[in-house]
Amino acid sequence: MTCLRDLCLMPCPHTEEGSQDYFCLHRHQMLCDLDQVTAMRFILRQPSPVWLHFTIEDLQIFPTGQKSPQKDFPSWLSQLTPPEQPASLHGELPDPEKVSTEVQQMWVLTEVIRARQAAARIGRFDVDGCYDVNLLSYT
Structure with a gap:
């Protein structure tokens, strides 16, 4: 029977x-x-060929009348605030200086990686710009 x-x-x-x-x-x-x-x-049907893996996680079934237990979410995520009342997030946010420093470090690392990739030549059988004829495959 399909429910x-x-x-x-x-x-x-x-x-x-x-x-x-x-x-x-x-x-x-x-x-x-x-x-x-x-x-x-x-x-389950695969939603799209783009998704190689799709699953159900954390499946919970509750008897009638029993409410699901509350998850521990930060107060700013679980409580809705009226639009005219801006949420106060200062007590739960990380230090902006620390975040800024970490973002700058990640940016520097990406620039270093980008510079190295441009200089590296990709060629599996490339020897001095030439290919050995025996390594080529004919189709």
Whole structure:
């Protein structure tokens, strides 16, 4: 018996939008009654040829009437604030000087790597700019 059919979780499966989201399936979404269910089978369809791996992680099932336990999220993420009241994030954010220093170090590393890649020549069988005829494959 199929309880839920063709539920689209990602709005555009060829991009990452929605790929890391959490989803809750509720009783009212099901096409059948879930009382006395002893086993469930999930059939996943590959959302896009771009996604080589796709899985269900952290699956939790709760009995009727029992609410899911609250996750430990930072207060600024779990509590909505009215638009006219800006959120105060100063107590939970990292030191801006430290973040700035780390970003600058990463930028320097990327520049060093970019400079080395331009100078390195890629050629598996390249010897002094020539190829050995025996190493070539004919198709």
